[in-house]
Amino acid sequence: MKDQFIAEHHIYQLLQQVGINTPKHVFWDHHNLASLKSALLGSFTDNSPVVLKGMADNLWHKSENGALHFTSFQYEKIMDDSIQMQQRVSSQFDWIGSLLTEKVNFKTAQGAPCEIFVSIQRDKCCGSIIHMGFGGVLAEDWAKQLKDPILLWPTSVYQPQEALQELKNHWLGKILLGQTRLDKPLLNEKALFEFLIQLWSLDEIMENNHIQLIEVNPFVVDQQGELVALDGVGLISENSHQESCSVPFEDQSFLHPKRIALAGVSDKKGNIGRMILENIAHSKLQHENILIIKPDRETYQGYHCLTSVEDLQAVPVDVLILALPAKITIEMIEQLCHQNTAYQIKGTKVVYIVAGGIGDGADLLGYGDRLKKFIQQKRANNQWCPAIVGPNGLGMLLSPLQLNTLFIPQKKLNVKFSENSHVALISQSGAFLITRLSRNSNLSLKYGFSIGNQMDMKMSDFIALMYRDKSVRVLGLYVEGFVEGDVCAISKLVKQFRQQDRHVIIYKGGRSLLGQTAAAGHTGAMTGDYLLQKRLLGKAGSVMVETFNQFNTVFKWMTAYPDLKELGKLAIITNAGYETVGSVDSLGDNDSHVLYTLNDENRKNLTKILESHQLNGLVSPCNPLDLTPMANEKAYYDCIEALFKFGAGVIIVGLVPLSEQLDTFQLSEAEQFALRLKKLAQQTQSLIGIVIDAGVPYQQYKAVFEEQGFPVFDGMDMAILGINVLKNCN
Numbered sequence: 146m147k148d149q150f151i152a153e154h155h156i157y158q159l160l161q162q163v164g165i166n167t168p169k170h171v172f173w174d175h176h177n178l179a180s181l182k183s184a185l186l187g188s189f190t191d192n193s194p195v196v197l198k199g200m201a202d203n204l205w206h207k208s209e210n211g212a213l214h215f216t217s218f219q220y221e222k223i224m225d226d227s228i229q230m231q232q233r234v235s236s237q238f239d240w241i242g243s244l245l246t247e248k249v250n251f252k253t254a255q256g257a258p259c260e261i262f263v264s265i266q267r268d269k270c271c272g273s274i275i276h277m278g279f280g281g282v283l284a285e286d287w288a289k290q291l292k293d294p295i296l297l298w299p300t301s302v303y304q305p306q307e308a309l310q311e312l313k314n315h316w317l318g319k320i321l322l323g324q325t326r327l328d329k330p331l332l333n334e335k336a337l338f339e340f341l342i343q344l345w346s347l348d349e350i351m352e353n354n355h356i357q358l359i360e361v362n363p364f365v366v367d368q369q370g371e372l373v374a375l376d377g378v379g380l381i382s383e384n385s386h387q388e389s390c391s392v393p394f395e396d397q398s399f400l401h402p403k404r405i406a407l408a409g410v411s412d413k414k415g416n417i418g419r420m421i422l423e424n425i426a427h428s429k430l431q432h433e434n435i436l437i438i439k440p441d442r443e444t445y446q447g448y449h450c451l452t453s454v455e456d457l458q459a460v461p462v463d464v465l466i467l468a469l470p471a472k473i474t475i476e477m478i479e480q481l482c483h484q485n486t487a488y489q490i491k492g493t494k495v496v497y498i499v500a501g502g503i504g505d506g507a508d509l510l511g512y513g514d515r516l517k518k519f520i521q522q523k524r525a526n527n528q529w530c531p532a533i534v535g536p537n538g539l540g541m542l543l544s545p546l547q548l549n550t551l552f553i554p555q556k557k558l559n560v561k562f563s564e565n566s567h568v569a570l571i572s573q574s575g576a577f578l579i580t581r582l583s584r585n586s587n588l589s590l591k592y593g594f595s596i597g598n599q600m601d602m603k604m605s606d607f608i609a610l611m612y613r614d615k616s617v618r619v620l621g622l623y624v625e626g627f628v629e630g631d632v633c634a635i636s637k638l639v640k641q642f643r644q645q646d647r648h649v650i651i652y653k654g655g656r657s658l659l660g661q662t663a664a665a666g667h668t669g670a671m672t673g674d675y676l677l678q679k680r681l682l683g684k685a686g687s688v689m690v691e692t693f694n695q696f697n698t699v700f701k702w703m704t705a706y707p708d709l710k711e712l713g714k715l716a717i718i719t720n721a722g723y724e725t726v727g728s729v730d731s732l733g734d735n736d737s738h739v740l741y742t743l744n745d746e747n748r749k750n751l752t753k754i755l756e757s758h759q760l761n762g763l764v765s766p767c768n769p770l771d772l773t774p775m776a777n778e779k780a781y782y783d784c785i786e787a788l789f790k791f792g793a794g795v796i797i798v799g800l801v802p803l804s805e806q807l808d809t810f811q812l813s814e815a816e817q818f819a820l821r822l823k824k825l826a827q828q829t830q831s832l833i834g835i836v837i838d839a840g841v842p843y844q845q846y847k848a849v850f851e852e853q854g855f856p857v858f859d860g861m862d863m864a865i866l867g868i869n870v871l872k873n874c875n
Contacts (some may be wrong), residue, residue: 148357151379152200154244156359159379163346166373168249172200174242182220185245189218194248197223198376199230201238205378210234215248249373251365252331254320259331260363261317261372265348267357270674271681272633273300273348275308279317280363299681300348302636305341312337321366331366340372357382391634392606394532398494399610400543400592402463405430405550406493408438408454408477409468410445417499417552418468421540422446424555428548436462454481457492465493465531466540466550471502471512474536478516482523482530491529498535499552504598505537513600520601533601534594539575542593551595553579563589567618567707571596571607574654577623581700587851588704591617599626605634608649612638618647618707621700625654632678636685643686646710648703650688652696653678688874698867701856706832712871713794713831714741717769717861718784720776720807724799724836724861725769731865739872741793743768750791754783768793774804778818785833786825795832797864798822802843809846816849823853834864 151159154172161167171188173181189195199212207213211233214226227243234240253259262280267273278295296315298308312318313334316325321337323330351359361377405425409418425435432447439450451457454477457465465481467474481492504513513536523530534541540551544562551558558579566589572578575595582588592614594607604624611617620642627635639649656675683689688703690696703709717728717740729737743751743766751766758780763773768788772780785796800807808814826833835850835857837843850857858864 149381150203153377156377160374163343165343168246170246172244192217196246196248198244199234200241201234204238254328257320262362264360270632271677297680301633302640302685308341309338332370392532392602398463404434404462405464406436406462407466420552424549429546462493464495466497468499471500474500475512493531496531496533501537503536535597537597539595544591561589566591568704569611569617570621572623573625599628603628603631605631608638619703620649622651636681639685639687652690695870698863699870702867705856715739716741716788716793716796719799720772720774721801722771725771728769728861731862747791777806778814789829797834799836802839802846819850819853836861836864
């Protein structure tokens with residue numbers, strides 16, 4: 146179906162259905178000319194101010210195309226003007242008819258904009274979004290002057306009451322409610338709230354009528370204090386948003402599989418299947434519950450072999466891993482799903498596809514389309530089909546089973562398992578997953594998933610899986626593309642995470658045009674409007690990061706403190722002058738307010754502590770606090786303890802280990818210091834981050850603090866970066 150333009154007179158009808166006020170108006174075309182005169186004379190009095198508008202197909206901007214005329218009502222003159230307007234507009238657009246409205250006398254604010262822009266858009270990727278900002282002909286100019294010119298409310302995760310609170314804190318809401326200097330209110334809070342409710346109701350009508358867009362610019366407040374829509378357009382489209390459907394699967398099949406089968410194992414050097422098998426062999430799975438599909442062998446390295454996937458009917462598994470070329474992988478899935486439907490027990494609950502070249506830039510033979518159509522047909526016909534992960538999936542990590550299905554050798558990546566971990570990481574890129582583990586040797590994941598191209602199992606399916614496991618407090622996501630409609634589903638899940646004080650950190654790749662091209666070639670990623678995605682996911686409560694450094698630092702802070710509810714004021718303590726200077730430079734003038742401000746009493750008490758350590762002549766009691774290289778662990782601890790008592794909630798501790806005062810080689814004092822800091826952080830329910838800006842000889846010194854669970858950074862700027870991101874997110 147071709148997209149269909151909605152002209153203003155029809156927009157008025159839609160608005161009136163939900164009780165939104167429109168100007169008094171009369172529309173006419175060649176069908177209602179007989180009753181036109183009586184309609185006009187019954188609606189308008191002579192010489193009353195009116196606005197004549199031309200309605201034409203795809204005429205989005207009337208004033209720029211000669212379709213808008215302010216005048217006074219005189220019947221004959223209006224008819225002449227409308228004929229001239231039709232002739233003028235018809236040369237460029239398909240004419241629909243004429244619309245005459247009253248000229249609304251609206252309230253104004255002193256020296257401030259008071260017209261409102263509203264757009265409701267049903268985006269294919271993100272669902273329904275209500276935008277609100279300053280309207281009128283100067284809308285774009287005002288937007289350039291404001292940090293957050295447009296308020297944005299995804300209706301899937303926001304309700305009118307929540308929107309009202311944000312609007313009241315925005316300049317638009319302050320002007321409307323008279324909360325700016327010298328201004329009187331244009332309307333009351335009750336009327337504003339009722340208007341928001343009407344917008345949510347309008348969104349429901351749009352969904353039922355396949356309306357993709359309604360845009361009104363502007364709304365104004367009339368002399369009675371009621372909002373009135375002056376100008377509007379819209380669009381009908383059959384291709385509007387459809388939220389993604391979840392894939393049916395059992396949580397236990399993913400998180401606690403009892404039996405696994407693997408296809409694609411051989412004795413060839415570098416064989417991916419064999420590397421996966423070697424990793425699986427170290428898991429808690431019973432030997433007999435690891436099966437190999439290999440038609441020419443009865444056993445392989447002591448594991449029982451099956452001749453084909455059809456044999457899985459007799460010995461069904463939870464997970465089938467296919468480490469095979471693309472063509473054979475597709476054929477094996479088709480064979481698996483075509484098994485005799487008389488069997489109630491199917492061969493597997495989950496299929497994990499390792500191969501690339503299926504639905505990505507390397508797929509030149511249409512394997513991706515073939516597999517996608519096959520899965521869709523099975524699901525549409527209510528026929529059995531396992532949950533399919535991938536293609537291009539590197540593997541998964543399950544700490545409860547110490548299960549590693551990655552095709553990375555243990556000597557390259559020694560995965561640290563921990564059943565008590567509260568952290569999970571889901572990544573479209575397998576390389577992103579393993580490099581986070583490699584660069585952070587202290588990171589232990591409860592679950593890690595490389596999900597590849599999302600041909601069947603989508604990002605939202607995995608997030609829902611993690612949401613249902615309440616032990617997961619921190620969830621990191623690396624996304625290159627969202628499946629259509631999945632952003633909306635993910636936003637709902639993120640909001641549910643945040644309602645339980647659980648945390649979601651998201652890096653979205655493929656934001657630039659070049660990045661989109663690279664993502665499509667790598668994982669066949671579907672991209673979209675990143676700004677819209679960012680605002681939707683951010684408003685739902687996720688921490689949206691823009692760089693890998695941001696992800697690494699935020700993830701490190703959050704994994705160390707998974708129960709974090711809010712950040713307190715920041716204090717910085719170090720033994721190097723460059724770190725005190727660099728820390729405030731990293732904060733910048735705009736974020737310097739996050740530093741805890743010492744009062745006179747604080748300074749007095751801190752001076753006493755410095756005197757007790759014979760540092761009073763060297764150190765000034767301030768924040769950041771430069772203890773100089775003369776400070777030992779005891780001086781550090783006493784100052785840190787005092788800063789927490791004063792009221793700081795986060796302390797970054799810079800330890801340049803080249804000082805002779807610090808125990809950086811024997812490590813007995815360092816270990817005692819780290820243990821005392823851990824107890825202090827627990828007692829005060831506060832955050833401590835450690836910065837050790839030094840080279841290879843001090844890796845063991847860093848490990849002392851990592852073993853106590855502290856986030857350890859290589860530079861002060863990295864520690865500050867994470868705090869900055871967390872402070873500035875929702």
